[in-house]
Amino acid sequence: FPxxxxxxxxxxxxxxxxIDGSIESVNISVEARPSFVADLNAALPFDDCxxxxxxxxxxxxxxxxxxxxxSELLRVLRPGGKFIITxxxxxxxxxxxxxxxxxxxxxxxxxxxxxxxxGDAFRVQPMVWDRLSSALATLPWFRGGLRGRLAKLAxxxxxxxxxxxxxxxxxxxxxxxxxxxxxxxxxxxxxxxx
Numbered sequence: 001f002p003x004x005x006x007x008x009x010x011x012x013x014x015x016x017x018x019i020d021g022s023i024e025s026v027n028i029s030v031e032a033r034p035s036f037v038a039d040l041n042a043a044l045p046f047d048d049c050x051x052x053x054x055x056x057x058x059x060x061x062x063x064x065x066x067x068x069x070x071s072e073l074l075r076v077l078r079p080g081g082k083f084i085i086t087x088x089x090x091x092x093x094x095x096x097x098x099x100x101x102x103x104x105x106x107x108x109x110x111x112x113x114x115x116x117x118x119g120d121a122f123r124v125q126p127m128v129w130d131r132l133s134s135a136l137a138t139l140p141w142f143r144g145g146l147r148g149r150l151a152k153l154a155x156x157x158x159x160x161x162x163x164x165x166x167x168x169x170x171x172x173x174x175x176x177x178x179x180x181x182x183x184x185x186x187x188x189x190x191x192x193x194x
Contacts, residue, residue, distance in 0.1 A: 021052070028097060040069050046076045054083045058094075058173075061087055061101045067111070074115055077180045085176040086127070105174055112178070122178025126171030 026044065027034035038045050040063050054073050063069045077083060087108070093099045103111075105124045112122055 019053070024051075041065065044072045044076055048075055049078045049081075050076045052078055052081050054081065056083070056085045058086055058088060060085065061099055062095060062097050064098065064100050066101055067115075070111065070115055074117070074180060079180055081180045083122075083176075083178055083180070086173055087176070088173040089126075089171050091172050105171070108174060108176055112176070117178060118181045121181035122176060125175045125177075127173045127175055128171040 024035040025032075026036045026038050026040070028037070028039055030037055036045055040059065054077050056073060060066045060069060073083065073085075087101075087103065088094070089102055089104070091102075105126065108124045109119070112124075113119055
C-alpha cells in the first residue's frame with residue numbers, strides 16, 4: 001500500500017509511522033531528503049489515484065492556495081483511500097516558506113465538502129487539552145527543556161485528573177482524517193438547497 005507524506009527523511013515523525021508497504025515523501029526542500037522534490041504550490045508530480053493513503057502534517061498553512069494543494073492531495077489519493085491532515089489554529093507563526101493560514105474547524109469542514117468529500121467521510125477534531133495548556137503552548141519556555149516538560153506535565157494532568165472534556169474553543173490545531181468517499185450529484189444539489 002503506497003503512502004505519500006508531505007515531508008521527508010529528516011522529519012522525526014517518519015520513524016513513528018508504521019505501515020505495510022512503501023512510504024514516499026514530497027517536499028519543496030532538498031534538505032528534508034524527500035523522495036520527490038516539488039513545489040507544493042503547483043501540481044504534484046504524481047498520476048491520479050496513485051496512493052492508498054496521504055499524510056500531510058503541518059503543511060497546508062505554508063501553501064498560499066490551500067485549495068489547490070488539497071485538490072492535488074485528493075487527486076493522487078485512490079477512491080476509498082485514507083487521508084490524515086494536521087493544521088495549526090491557535091498557534092504561533094512557524095517554519096520556512098511562509099505561513100499564511102489559520103482556519104477554524106468549520107472552514108475545514110466546508111472546504112472538504114466543497115472538494116467533493118462526503119460530510120460523513122471525514123472528521124475535524126480539535127487538538128486541545130484546556131485553555132491553560134493552549135495558552136502556555138505558545139510560550140517558548142513551555143515547549144522545551146526540563147522546566148517546559150514539567151510545566152506541560154502539570155498542566156496536561158489537570159484535565160485528566162478531573163476527567164472533564166477539553167474546551168474545543170481553544171484548539172491549538174486540528175486533526176483531520178477521513179477517506180476519499182465522494183458525494184453523488186444528487187448529494188451536491190441537496191447540499192446547495194440547504
